[in-house]
Amino acid sequence: MDVELFNITGLSLRVTGLALLISSLLGIPAGVLLGLKNFPGRRLVIALIYTGMGFPPVVIGLLVYLLLSRSGPLGSLHLSFIPPLFTPGAMVIAQIIIAFPLVAGFTMAAVMAVDPQLRQQVRALGATQGQAAWAVLSEARVGVVVSVVAGFGSIISEVGAVMLVGGNIEGKTRVMTTAIVLETRKGNFELAIALGLLLLGMSFLANLAMMRLQGRSLPQ
Amino acid sequence: MKPPVYRLTGVEKRYGQRCVLRVEQLEVEAGRILALVGPSGAGKSTLLRLLNFLERPDAGQIEFEGQPIPNNGEVDLNLLRKVTTVFQQPRLLDRSVVDNVHYGLRLRGIKDAKAEVEAVLDRLGLKPLVHQRARTLSGGEAQRVALARALVLQPEVLLLDEPTANLDPYHVGLIEEVITEANRQQGTTMVLVTHNIFQARRLADRVAFLLNGSIVEVAEKEDFFTWPQDPRTQAFIQGDMVY
Ligand SMILES: Nc1ncnc2c1ncn2[C@@H]1O[C@H](COP(=O)(O)OP(=O)(O)OP(=O)(O)O)[C@@H](O)[C@H]1O
Ligand SMILES: [Mg+2]
Numbered sequence: 001m002d003v004e005l006f007n008i009t010g011l012s013l014r015v016t017g018l019a020l021l022i023s024s025l026l027g028i029p030a031g032v033l034l035g036l037k038n039f040p041g042r043r044l045v046i047a048l049i050y051t052g053m054g055f056p057p058v059v060i061g062l063l064v065y066l067l068l069s070r071s072g073p074l075g076s077l078h079l080s081f082i083p084p085l086f087t088p089g090a091m092v093i094a095q096i097i098i099a100f101p102l103v104a105g106f107t108m109a110a111v112m113a114v115d116p117q118l119r120q121q122v123r124a125l126g127a128t129q130g131q132a133a134w135a136v137l138s139e140a141r142v143g144v145v146v147s148v149v150a151g152f153g154s155i156i157s158e159v160g161a162v163m164l165v166g167g168n169i170e171g172k173t174r175v176m177t178t179a180i181v182l183e184t185r186k187g188n189f190e191l192a193i194a195l196g197l198l199l200l201g202m203s204f205l206a207n208l209a210m211m212r213l214q215g216r217s218l219p220q
Numbered sequence: 221m222k223p224p225v226y227r228l229t230g231v232e233k234r235y236g237q238r239c240v241l242r243v244e245q246l247e248v249e250a251g252r253i254l255a256l257v258g259p260s261g262a263g264k265s266t267l268l269r270l271l272n273f274l275e276r277p278d279a280g281q282i283e284f285e286g287q288p289i290p291n292n293g294e295v296d297l298n299l300l301r302k303v304t305t306v307f308q309q310p311r312l313l314d315r316s317v318v319d320n321v322h323y324g325l326r327l328r329g330i331k332d333a334k335a336e337v338e339a340v341l342d343r344l345g346l347k348p349l350v351h352q353r354a355r356t357l358s359g360g361e362a363q364r365v366a367l368a369r370a371l372v373l374q375p376e377v378l379l380l381d382e383p384t385a386n387l388d389p390y391h392v393g394l395i396e397e398v399i400t401e402a403n404r405q406q407g408t409t410m411v412l413v414t415h416n417i418f419q420a421r422r423l424a425d426r427v428a429f430l431l432n433g434s435i436v437e438v439a440e441k442e443d444f445f446t447w448p449q450d451p452r453t454q455a456f457i458q459g460d461m462v463y
Contacts, residue, residue, distance in 0.1 A: 118311040124272050125324040125369065126301040129294075139314055 005194055012175040015088050016156045019095030024148050027100045031107025031147065032137055036119070046108070052101025057094075057154075061161030064094045068165065086167035091175070094161040099151035106150055110143020111136055142213050149210040157203055222250040223286050225377060225409045226271060230280035233266055233433075241266050241433040243280070248377075251407040253399075255414060255424035255441075257456070263433040264413040265308055268379045271411060272305045301328065304373055308381040308413075310366030312354035317346060317365055320354050324373045333372070340372045343398060345391070359386040367395060371402060378402065380412045384419065396423060417457060421445060429453050 034046055067074045068085045075084065083089025114136045122135045137144065159177035166173035168182060176195050183192035224247040233241035241263040248254050248271075256264050269275045270282065273295040282289045284299065304324070312320050321341060325333045341347055344364045349357065354365060363386045370378060380399065384392045400423060402408045414420055420427050420441070427444040429436045429452075437444065437453045448454045 115311055117307070117309065118313075120269075120274050121305075121307055121311050122313075122323075123274055123300070124303075124305045124307070126297075126304065126327050126373065128297060128327075131327055135313065 005191065005198075007171065008174055008176055008179050008195065009198060011088065011173075012156065012177075015091050015162075015175060016095060016152065019092045019099060019155055020148065020152050022092070023096050023099035023103050023151050026096075027103030027147070027151070028107050028137075028144060030100075030104040031109075031144075032111055032133055034104065035108040035111030036133055036136060049101045049105045049108070052097075053105045055098075055101070056160075057098050057158045058160030058164070060097050061094050061164035064090065064097065064161070064165050068093070085165060086169060086173055088166070088173060090165040091162045091173060094165045095155040095158065098158060098161060099155050102154055103147045103151045106147030107140070107144050110140035110147065113143065114139045145213050146210050149206050149213075153203055153206050153210075156206070157199060224248055225250050225285060227283040227286075228280065229283075231270065231277045231282060232279040233263070233270060233275065234278045239433065241270070243267070243435055246428065246435060246438065248409060248411060249426070250409050251403070252425040253403055253410040253412055253423055255412045255420035255427045256430055257414060257417065257420055257427060258430035259456075260415075262430040264430055265381055266433075267430065268305055268381055268411065268413060271377070271379055272303050273300055274305075301373075302375060303377040303379065304370045304375045305379040306363075306366050306370045306381060306383050308385065310362050312357070312362055312365060312369075314353070314355055316351050317341070317354055317357070318350040320365055321346075321369045321372055324369055328373075336372055340368045344368050344371075345394065360388065360391060363387060364391065364395070367398070371398070374406060375408065377409045377411075380410060382413055382415065384414075384416075392419075399423060417445075417459075429456060431456075 034042060034049070065085065066072050068082070068090055069075050070084070074082050083093065118139060119132050119136050122132045127135060157177060159181060162168075162173075162175055163178050163181070166175065166178065168174050168178040174182070176199050180192050180195050180199070183189070183195070226246070226248040228243050228246040231241065231243045231246075232239055256267065258264055266275075270277055273289065276291045278291070281291075284302075289295065289299075313323060315323075318337060318341065321337050322333065325337075338347075341350060344367060346361070346364055346368060349361060349365075354362065357365065363383065367380075367383055383399070384395050387395065396419070399410065399412070403410055412420070412423060424441050426438065427441055428438040429444075429450075431452060437448065437450045439449070444453070445457060448457055
């Protein structure tokens with residue numbers, strides 16, 4: 001049982017970790033771009049991101065399911081880099097789509113909260129556009145970390161989407177949340193509770209980190 | 221005589237429908253201090269933003285060292301780095317004082333300039349504050365750090381927007397000394413925005429009077445204060461309200 005617990009938790013962390021990494025690599029630059037640059041279609045993109053931030057994860061799961069299923073628009077292409085359904089790769093894709101709008105949206109808000117005067121003054125000191133954007137991003141660093149933590153919280157505890165696209169296959173795609181559902185149904189409360197406590201601990205740590213960081217950003 | 225650093229012709233700046241600046245003609249001479257005086261809202265800070273290429277004119281032309289600057293598109297980085305501004309409301313980075321002063325040099329890829337940074341900090345009486353978080357500085361301290369981070373770059377042109385507004389008389393004296401020093405020793409061209417007629421008298425070589433976005437009068441300091449040509453300049457010098 002301990003091995004099972006270990007394996008399930010490990011897979012959860014690997015899937016969520018990879019999804020979070022990719023969401024951050026895409027979401028942070030996207031947030032900076034949206035926060036600092038005016039381009040045609042910006043308002044539309046922001047509206048889409050706000051929608052994505054509140055989108056029911058299970059619907060995203062359904063969408064990814066339809067896309068990846070063997071007769072779906074992506075699944076039917078049989079390309080090696082498109083993961084088939086019921087694999088960890090499919091779960092990673094669903095989690096990226098869930099976490100990306102959160103990372104991008106919160107990063108954008110943090111960047112927009114930095115006084116525009118600061119960017120101008122940094123420019124006057126001789127910064128390139130890129131250097132100035134980096135300066136703004138590092139002023140907004142607390143908010144950026146908060147955006148990543150929020151992304152983590154949203155996908156580590158998500159159950160509907162990973163259940164749909166992963167299929168909760170033992171030893172392959174069974175993660176903490178789906179295992180809890182299954183073990184509880186089976187009446188195997190011991191494992192369910194252990195997983196539940198672990199998950200709770202992780203969310204708690206993430207939220208604690210977030211609160212500490214937010215507290216630091218408040219004026220002393 | 222050297223050609224002027226800046227030559228402005230017919231320069232206009234609009235915000236929305238409103239034209240806040242209309243400068244028919246203005247030259248900033250190399251190595252000299254031009255004081256820009258005028259009431260609040262006259263467009264002084266706006267003019268400095270144009271001179272630092274942070275904003276671009278909606279009409280007219282700015283020439284820098286004889287080169288016309290296009291009114292749109294990205295300004296050449298080498299050009300941008302010849303000029304810097306000490307802003308009316310300095311925004312420092314959320315780092316230590318010394319990091320703030322180092323910052324502009326780092327942007328230029330200069331990593332070890334400890335001696336230069338320390339010299340500037342020392343000159344402005346900031347030595348005891350080097351490791352303090354910039355956010356926790358008083359208004360006057362922040363203003364001195366803003367001057368330090370500009371001076372350390374040894375720019376060709378230094379634009380100063382009310383650099384002594386938050387300071388006590390001792391530090392006003394100190395900053396005026398440092399400004400004069402940089403001008404005399406390094407030949408830095410300066411445009412100094414000030415509300416303070418006496419400061420303009422103490423520091424400037426030439427004075428321009430800006431009112432409602434237009435330059436009413438530009439003259440050598442002595443002429444400006446002794447024989448002002450325009451009645452509005454006379455009134456301003458005498459401390460009357462002008463609108
Ligand atoms: N970004 C902006 N958008 C709209 N109006 C602006 C903007 N910046 C400046 N203005 C307007 O342009 C006018 C000139 O402003 P500016 O800051 O240049 O005045 P100033 O001479 O520096 O005044 P002060 O002595 O109070 O600093 C003001 O009426 C101001 O409201
Ligand atoms: Mg001003």
